[in-house]
Amino acid sequence: MPSSVTELDLPGTASRSSAVIESLRPPPTRVAALIETSGLVQRYAGASPVLDRIDLTVREGDTVALIGSNGAGKSTLLKTLVGINAIDEGSVSIFGERFERRPGPGQMAAIRRQIGFVFQHHGLVRRQTALTNVVQGMLGMPGGWRAWHQAIAPAEWRDRAMGALSAVRLADKVQSRADRLSGGQAQRVAIARALVRGPRLLIADEPAASLDPASGHDVMRTFVEIAESTGTTLVFTSHDMEHALSYARRVIALKAGRVFLDAETRDLRPHDLEPVFRG
Amino acid sequence: MVDILSSRHGTPPRMAGVSALRFTLLVAVAAIVIVSIGDVAPSPERLLNGSERMVKLVSRMLPPETNPEFLWRITLRLIETFQIAIAGTMIGILISLPIAWMSARGITPVAMTAFLFKGLVSFFRTVPDLVWALVFVASVGLGAVAGTMTIIVDTIGFCGRFFAEAMEDADKEPQEALTAIGASRFSILCGAVIPDALPSMVNTGIFALEKSVRASVVLGLVGAGGIGQELKVAFDLFQYRNASTIIIAVFVVVLAMEWATDRLRARLA
Ligand SMILES: Nc1ncnc2c1ncn2[C@@H]1O[C@H](COP(=O)(O)OP(=O)(O)OP(=O)(O)O)[C@@H](O)[C@H]1O
Ligand SMILES: [Mg+2]
Numbered sequence: 001m002p003s004s005v006t007e008l009d010l011p012g013t014a015s016r017s018s019a020v021i022e023s024l025r026p027p028p029t030r031v032a033a034l035i036e037t038s039g040l041v042q043r044y045a046g047a048s049p050v051l052d053r054i055d056l057t058v059r060e061g062d063t064v065a066l067i068g069s070n071g072a073g074k075s076t077l078l079k080t081l082v083g084i085n086a087i088d089e090g091s092v093s094i095f096g097e098r099f100e101r102r103p104g105p106g107q108m109a110a111i112r113r114q115i116g117f118v119f120q121h122h123g124l125v126r127r128q129t130a131l132t133n134v135v136q137g138m139l140g141m142p143g144g145w146r147a148w149h150q151a152i153a154p155a156e157w158r159d160r161a162m163g164a165l166s167a168v169r170l171a172d173k174v175q176s177r178a179d180r181l182s183g184g185q186a187q188r189v190a191i192a193r194a195l196v197r198g199p200r201l202l203i204a205d206e207p208a209a210s211l212d213p214a215s216g217h218d219v220m221r222t223f224v225e226i227a228e229s230t231g232t233t234l235v236f237t238s239h240d241m242e243h244a245l246s247y248a249r250r251v252i253a254l255k256a257g258r259v260f261l262d263a264e265t266r267d268l269r270p271h272d273l274e275p276v277f278r279g
Numbered sequence: 280m281v282d283i284l285s286s287r288h289g290t291p292p293r294m295a296g297v298s299a300l301r302f303t304l305l306v307a308v309a310a311i312v313i314v315s316i317g318d319v320a321p322s323p324e325r326l327l328n329g330s331e332r333m334v335k336l337v338s339r340m341l342p343p344e345t346n347p348e349f350l351w352r353i354t355l356r357l358i359e360t361f362q363i364a365i366a367g368t369m370i371g372i373l374i375s376l377p378i379a380w381m382s383a384r385g386i387t388p389v390a391m392t393a394f395l396f397k398g399l400v401s402f403f404r405t406v407p408d409l410v411w412a413l414v415f416v417a418s419v420g421l422g423a424v425a426g427t428m429t430i431i432v433d434t435i436g437f438c439g440r441f442f443a444e445a446m447e448d449a450d451k452e453p454q455e456a457l458t459a460i461g462a463s464r465f466s467i468l469c470g471a472v473i474p475d476a477l478p479s480m481v482n483t484g485i486f487a488l489e490k491s492v493r494a495s496v497v498l499g500l501v502g503a504g505g506i507g508q509e510l511k512v513a514f515d516l517f518q519y520r521n522a523s524t525i526i527i528a529v530f531v532v533v534l535a536m537e538w539a540t541d542r543l544r545a546r547l548a
Contacts, residue, residue, distance in 0.1 A: 123456030140461030
C-alpha cells in the first residue's frame with residue numbers, strides 16, 4: 001500500500017484510456033479556483049448551523065480529502081457546493097458560476113454537466129450490464145434518452161463508456177450484470193459512470209466506506225490514478241485518516257461545522273489528524 | 280417457607296374484557312349471517328329436488344356432441360375467445376404502463392395527480408368484468424369488440440395496480456444517482472426503474488393473460504363474443520349435448536393455458 005500519491009505506479013490501462021477521457025472534456029475555461037466558498041452557512045431545521053461560516057478554495061487539478069467524524073457536515077458541504085441543498089448564508093462559486101441560495105436553472109445544468117458523482121453505495125442498476133450502467137452516465141446530456149441502454153446509444157458514447165471502463169480496469173467485465181460484480185468492482189463501474197462525461201470535478205462521498213480494506217484501497221487508487229492522469233479535480237470524503245493521507249494532496253477537516261484544519265498532505269503527520277476525530 | 284409460586288401480583292383474566300360496543304357488533308354480525316342463510320341458502324328439500332334434476336340434466340348432456348360441423352364452429356369460437364383475451368391483455372398492458380407511471384409514488388412526474396390515476400385503476404378493478412361487458416355491449420353492440428374492451432379495462436385494473444407497485448419497489452439508489460446527474464424523470468423510468476421492475480411486471484402480465492382467458496370464456500354469456508355465446512345458446516335451446524362439448528373444450532383450453540404459463544414462468548424465473 002502506497003504511503004503517498006507520488007509513490008503510485010500507474011498501470012498502462014489508466015494512461016492509455018486517459019486520452020479518451022481527456023478528449024471528452026469541454027475546453028477548459030481556466031478559473032483561478034475551481035471551487036470557492038465564502039462565509040457559507042447551512043442549517044437544516046435546527047437552530048445550530050451544520051456548516052458554520054466555511055471559507056475554502058479548491059484549485060483545479062487538486063485532490064482533496066474532506067474528513068471529519070459522523071455528522072461533521074461533510075455530505076452536507078458536498079451537496080451545498082453543487083446546488084442540491086440551498087445555502088442559508090454566504091455564497092459558492094464553482095466553475096466560475098457564482099450563486100447564493102441556489103444556482104439558477106441554467107447554472108444548475110452547467111454545473112451538473114461538469115461533475116461526476118460517486119456515492120458510498122454504488123447505485124448501479126442491478127439488472128443491467130456494466131456497459132449500460134456506464135453509458136447511463138450520459139443521461140441528462142442533450143439527447144440523453146439514448147443513454148437508457150447501451151444498445152441504443154450513439155457509437156461515440158459507447159466508445160467513451162468503453163474508455164471509462166478500461167480506465168477503471170474493468171474492460172473484461174463490460175458485459176457482466178452489475179449484480180454479479182464484487183463490491184469493489186461495482187464501485188469502479190460507478191467511477192466509470194461518473195467519468196464518462198469527462199467531468200472537470202469528481203465528487204465522491206465516502207466511496208470506500210462500504211468496502212473491505214483491500215477493495216477500498218483499490219477504489220481509492222483508481223480514483224487518484226484517473227484524477228492524476230486526466231487532470232480532473234477530485235474531492236472525496238472519508239472517515240479513514242490513512243486514505244486521506246495516502247491518496248489526497250490536501251486534507252480539509254471539518255469539526256462541528258467549522259473548518260478545523262486545511263493543509264497539504266505532505267506537511268501532515270497522522271497524529272495531526274487525531275484531534276479531528278476527538279469529541 | 281415462602282411459596283414463591285403463589286402470585287402476589289394480579290394475574291390477568293383469561294379473556295380480555297369485551298366492551299359493550301364489541302359485543303353488540305358481534306351479535307349483529309351473527310344475526311346477519313343466520314338471516315342470510317335462512318333467506319338464500321338451499322333448503323334440504325330444494326337440494327334434494329335440485330340434485331334429482333341435476334342428475335337428469337347430466338344424463339341429457341351425455342354423450343357430448345361430436346358432429347364435425349359443430350366442432351368446427353366451436354373451434355372458431357374458441358379462437359375468437361383467445362383473440363379477445365390476447366388482444367385485450369396486450370392493449371391493456373400497454374395502457375397500464377403510462378397509467379402506472381403516473382400513479383406510482385416517488386416515480387410519477389406529477390405527484391399532485393397520482394391519486395387520480397390510482398383511483399381510476401381501483402374503479403376499473405372493483406367494478407366486476409360482467410358489468411363492464413354489459414356496459415360495452417350496450418354502447419358498442421353485441422360481439423367480440425365489446426369483449427375485448429372489457430378485457431382491456433379488466434387488465435388495466437389489474438396491471439395498473441401491480442405495475443405501479445413494482446415501480447415503487449424498484450431500487451432507489453440508482454434513481455438517486457441518476458437524478459444527481461440531471462437525468463429526466465422519464466429517463467430514470469426507462470433506464471433504472473423499468474429494468475429493475477421488469478421481472479415482476481412480466482409475472483403480472485402473465486397472470487393478467489391467464490385471468491383474461493378465464494374471463495373471456497364467460498363474456499359471451501352477456502353477448503360480448505367468444506365461446507360463452509355458444510354456451511348460452513346451447514342452454515337457451517336446451518341443446519345440452521352441445522353444452523357439454525363446450526364445457527369440456529373450455530376446460531381443456533384453460534388447463535392448457537395454465538400449463539403453458541406455468542412453463543413460461545418457470546423459464547423466466
Ligand atoms: N436532510 C437533512 N435534514 C436535517 N438534518 C440533516 C439532513 N442531512 C443531514 N442533517 C444533519 O446535518 C448534520 C451533518 O450531516 P452530514 O450528513 O453532512 O454529516 P457527515 O459529515 O456527512 O456525516 P457522516 O460521516 O455520518 O456521513 C448531522 O447532524 C445531520 O443530522
Ligand atoms: Mg456523510
